[in-house]
Amino acid sequence: xxxxxxxxxxxxxxxxxxxxxxxxxxxxxxxxxxxxxxxxxxxxxxxxxxxxxxxxxxxxxxxxxxxxxxxxxxxxxxxxxxxxxxxxxxxxxxxxxxxxxxxxxxxxxxxxxxxxxxxxxxxxxxxxxxxxxxxxxxxxxxxxxxxxxxxxxxxxxxxxxxxxxxxxxxxxxxxxxxxxxxxxxxxxxxxxxxxxxxxxxxxxxxxxxxxxxxxxxxxxxxxxxxxxxxxxxxxxxxxxxxxxxxxxxxxxxxxxxxxxxxxxxxxxxxxxxxxxxxxxxxxxxxxxxxxxxxxxxxx
Numbered sequence: 001x002x003x004x005x006x007x008x009x010x011x012x013x014x015x016x017x018x019x020x021x022x023x024x025x026x027x028x029x030x031x032x033x034x035x036x037x038x039x040x041x042x043x044x045x046x047x048x049x050x051x052x053x054x055x056x057x058x059x060x061x062x063x064x065x066x067x068x069x070x071x072x073x074x075x076x077x078x079x080x081x082x083x084x085x086x087x088x089x090x091x092x093x094x095x096x097x098x099x100x101x102x103x104x105x106x107x108x109x110x111x112x113x114x115x116x117x118x119x120x121x122x123x124x125x126x127x128x129x130x131x132x133x134x135x136x137x138x139x140x141x142x143x144x145x146x147x148x149x150x151x152x153x154x155x156x157x158x159x160x161x162x163x164x165x166x167x168x169x170x171x172x173x174x175x176x177x178x179x180x181x182x183x184x185x186x187x188x189x190x191x192x193x194x195x196x197x198x199x200x201x202x203x204x205x206x207x208x209x210x211x212x213x214x215x216x217x218x219x220x221x222x223x224x225x226x227x228x229x230x231x232x233x234x235x236x237x238x239x240x241x242x243x244x245x246x247x248x249x250x251x252x253x254x255x256x257x258x259x260x261x262x263x264x265x266x267x268x269x270x271x272x273x274x275x276x277x278x279x280x281x282x283x284x285x286x287x288x289x290x291x292x293x294x295x296x297x298x299x
Contacts, residue, residue, distance in 0.1 A: 048268060058265035060258075066269045069254065074273065076145055077251035079162075080239065081277075083170050085231065088177045093224070095178075096185025097217060103190060111182065118179030124241040127172045131245060134168060141165050143247030169250075172242045177231060181224065188220035195219075228285040230278070 039047070051058055057066035099108045134140040141147065145165050146158075153161060192198060193216055201211045243253035255270035257263075 044264070048265065052268075052272075057269045060266045061261060061263045066265045069266065070251070070269055070273065073249060073251045073254045076249050077239070079145075080166065080169055080173070080243075080248065080250055083166055084173045084177065085228075087170055087174045088181060088231075091174075092178045092181035093185055093221070096182045097189060097212075099182065099186045100189035100193065101212065111186075115179035115183050118175045119183075121175075123172055123176055124245055126175060127168075127242045127245040130168050130172060140168050142168075145249055169239070169242055169246050169248045172246070173239055181227075181231075184227070185220065185224060188223055189216060192216045192220040222289065225285055225289045228281060228288065230281065 048058065057070070060066050060069055095111060099111045102108050130140075131142060134142050141164060145162060147153075147161050147165075150158060150161060193212075195216075198211060198216050201215055202208075239248075239250060240252035240256040242248070243250040244256050247253075251270060251273060255267065255274075258266035258270060
């Protein structure tokens with residue numbers, strides 16, 4: 001379906017070459033044949049599928065191998081994704097727990113308002129605001145993952161340089177995810193605190209901390225672990241505009257640029273990577289659920 005939609009797009013993959021007066025019609029024709037654009041759509045699809053089965057992802061319209069372009073960006077995307085997930089969960093879970101334990105207090109209402117704002121503000125708009133802030137103040141680097149002369153830095157300097165470049169994209173992506181996870185954790189814990197086994201534990205005289213953190217939180221966090229797989233994969237699509245605005249060299253930005261240029265091989269390969277991320281995320285979530293919930297068996 002994605003293949004057909006992109007093929008129906010009015011965007012010409014060879015538009016840049018056609019605008020160059022130095023490119024002859026013979027060169028354009030040979031490039032069209034090289035990319036298989038002179039074949040019917042169904043032939044192009046079967047050619048791509050056959051090459052994919054053989055492990056050949058094809059060549060981008062820029063002339064580079066798709067596999068090489070992906071290998072340049074995948075580590076950057078994984079680094080950004082892992083950083084966002086760590087920041088989001090380390091902040092959202094404690095805030096959700098604290099908000100549920102202080103239900104209807106001013107702090108709980110304040111968190112509700114802030115989380116609603118975080119979910120309502122589009123990520124690309126928030127990215128633009130932070131971009132303007134970074135340009136005006138000069139506190140954060142704009143674009144890229146490393147500074148000039150990165151290869152000459154010592155290991156500690158390299159680490160902090162990468163962290164410095166990650167602050168803006170991680171902040172943008174973590175804000176929207178954090179708001180949703182915090183509200184989800186709050187709602188789950190409020191439901192669990194009204195359960196009969198929690199009331200029974202309190203009636204038996206168990207310490208309140210043990211009731212909350214050993215019984216209530218442990219059960220309330222189970223649905224959150226299940227959402228981990230979808231969170232892992234959704235960051236690829238959600239990061240596309242953010243990476244484009246902040247000029248972060250990730251897979252989402254590469255995929256967006258490929259769609260804008262109708263680079264079929266690169267788009268299809270990026271979609272496959274997104275599918276693999278969804279499968280990997282669900283697998284990790286199932287394994288984590290086994291450790292969180294003893295009732296779950298991997299068998």
